[in-house]
Amino acid sequence: MSVKSQVSNDLELLAEEAVALALRGGATDAEAVGMEGDEFSVRVRLGQVEELTESGSRALGLRVFFEAEGGQRTASVSTSDLSRDGLESIVHAAVELAKVTGVDSFAGLPEREAFGICETDLALYFDDVDAVPPAERIEMARRCEAAAMSYDTRIQNSAGAGFDASSSRRVMVNSRGFSGGYRRSYCSFAVTPIAQDTNGSMQRDSWYSNARTPRLLESPEEVGRIAAQRALRRLGARRVPTQQCPVVFSPDVSRGLMGNLLNAADGDAIYRNASMFAGKLGEQVAGENITMVDDGTLVFERTVPATGELLRVGGFGTAPFDGDGLQTRRTVVIERGVLKELMLNTYTARKLGMQSTGKASRGLAGAPGIGGGCYYLEPGTMSAESLLAEVKNGLYVTSTMGFGTNLVTGDYSQGCSGFWIENGELAYAVEEITIAGNMKEMFRNVSAIANDLHFRGAGAVPTVRIEGMTVAGS
Helix, strand or coil: CCCHHHCCHHHHHHHHHHHHHHHHCCCCEEEEEEEEEEEEEEEEECCEEEEEEEEEEEEEEEEEEEEECCEEEEEEEEECCCCHHHHHHHHHHHHHHHHHCCCECCCCCCCHHHCCCCCCCCCCCCHHHCCCCHHHHHHHHHHHHHHHHCCCCCEEEEEEEEEEEEEEEEEEEECCCCEEEEEEEEEEEEEEEEEECCCCCEEECCEEEEECCHHHCCCHHHHHHHHHHHHHCCCCCECCCCEEEEEEECHHHHHHHHHHHHHHCEHHHHHCCCCCCCCCCCCECCCCCCCEEEECCCEEEEECCCCCCEEEEECCCCCCECCCCCECCEEEEEECCEECCCECCHHHHHHHCCCCCCCEECCCCCCCEECCCEEEECCCCECHHHHHHCCCEEEEEEEEECCCECCCCCEEEEEEEEEEEECCEEEEEEEEEEEEEEHHHHCCCEEEEECCCCCCCCEECCCEEEEEEEEECC
């Protein structure tokens, strides 16, 4: 089960030592998580470097368990002091804390036979992310901003551009024989130009490119051009009268909206009866055109722009094991509108009398939470243009603001901006409006799903159209 060749021996040995010390201190079970990494970030504005940060970190988290009548006492601590004294200190702290915690009948590590690691190469790390010199990273941010500002004379200002890069390493070791680890790499750049019309009204928007290797980053000039176009098209934005109409969600916005399907399937919320999906397992919770998948093993084939080379690249939510040490997997959470599976880690699965679906998320301190891998809504067959063309009058949403979702009642209300649709075309920009509905009805009223599914993060959802929403404006 060990994948020691993929991790820093020193970090893994430290984790093993922490577990051993905890057991010698009287713990029934113990689990250690080690993380180390390097980060680079630069921000430029109007061609000048305003902020530059390079940092490295190394830390360890320890969770201990003590058997008690009726369950387990547990405690968790973390430290960046990885000296021998530091290790002994966190072990002592964890042991002492566990003595005063309450007994939890559901706490404890998974059973030995449950642990596992995806043995496929998930292509999460590329060493060339560290090979790009800082001067070149800064220059890419400058080129991106320059391209945006030179696109149109109405763009004379910028909120800045940036380049970020990181590489990280993670290991997990526990007292039940699990030992695993993996590395990840990441790089990205983005720009936010500001457009101004003849009346002095200003609008901003942004665009970005991200990848696990710099070879797959888009051209800074192309990203700058798209950012400029996005800012310019917002000029002249106005409000629209309050009404009910079809609302089309762009992929950037529909990703968050449809992600609420997974949030509502969170096992902890289900157990607490704090979800609109509580008691709905096996029942219809959305339209038959809705199939929502969470996949922690997703790997893509991507073409290197400069050479045409095909690369296998792991998704931004992909990992060989979850925060409990269970093998990640593909889970169809909602199939043709029916809630088929819940998002469960070991702890919440025990509470519900079920089995984990491999969705544990884990930081350094605390117990594992629930978090997915790469999630997506299965796309439809029509293009986004065809989807829009069917709308006589409606709203196309490109951004939302605020936190207006209630996963218990399903109530949904968000401030937004975008474009008004007339006769199937984007007619003019709109802003200072609110869209509202109830997600229980919204997920059943999805009348069209486009085929424009593109992963630019851990989640991806195509353009989606929902009928009969309330648009509150002037």
